[in-house]
Amino acid sequence: MNKGVILCVDDDSTVLNALRLLLGKIFGGENIIEIAESGEEALEIVEEYGAEGTTVSVIVSDYIMPHMRGDALLVALHERSPDTVKIMLTGQSDLEGVKKAINHANLYRFLEKPFNNADLVLTLRSALQAFHQEAKLRKEILQLQQELAASTAALQAKEHELAQLRAGRP
Template sequence: MDKKKAILCVDDEAIILHALVHELKSSFGDEFIYEKATDAISAFDIIDDLSKEGVKLILIISDWLMPGIRGDEFLETVAKTHPDVKAIMITGQADEEAMKKVRGNSAVYAVLRKPWNSEELRSIVRFCCTGDRHE
């Protein structure tokens, strides 16, 4: 039997988390478990819980600018212990220099600006989760 697969969304703005999870559920239905965290510390706890429950975390979608730990630092830390988990960074704050650095981070597959383009988000998530470039 296949392991259940999860997508973790991390953003300090509850409305963004709600919109992101709603969009993912609308696009992918029950194909994945959708988890939410409002900061990196909570996200680390969720990652540990998923692992203990035997759920395979396959994708993290994280905001860049969050209190405590920035998204890029969070994703770099996750990549050290979970190198097979793909990541997408979303941001409305970062300047171009910061985005170049994030794009150079091997833990980050794609960077999207807020507000994201729904079709682009779906396509990138589909590719990260299945390797399929077509919807």
């Protein structure tokens, strides 16, 4: 089984190092912990994994970053990787960016900075579970669609055979 990918994005290297240490300790056995210092770098990482056929499982992004805010990153990421579970960290009391991420990026959760490590870990556990459950459901739906298509084709063949018998043709 392939490892999942957790991507942390923040322009503060101290926060990134803390996230990498915390998440690596808890989730590093089954997941690769990636970090990016900007939205642009995060999108590049997502594209690289996508080219390998891997979906980033969860992204944890800061809201206030230079060049590309977290809400804009999550919206752009949602367009490229809609299955990725998105979490935003914000120290801002203005919730406009959070609303934008909810409405346009399917934001899973937002946590206020400074975040509590236990809350972050619980949120990530839940996000990873949601990611894997959604992936399982998508796989089951695809399998059911394939079975339905095969059954439909078989039914059409039988209907054609029956129509030929009714018309007196073998």
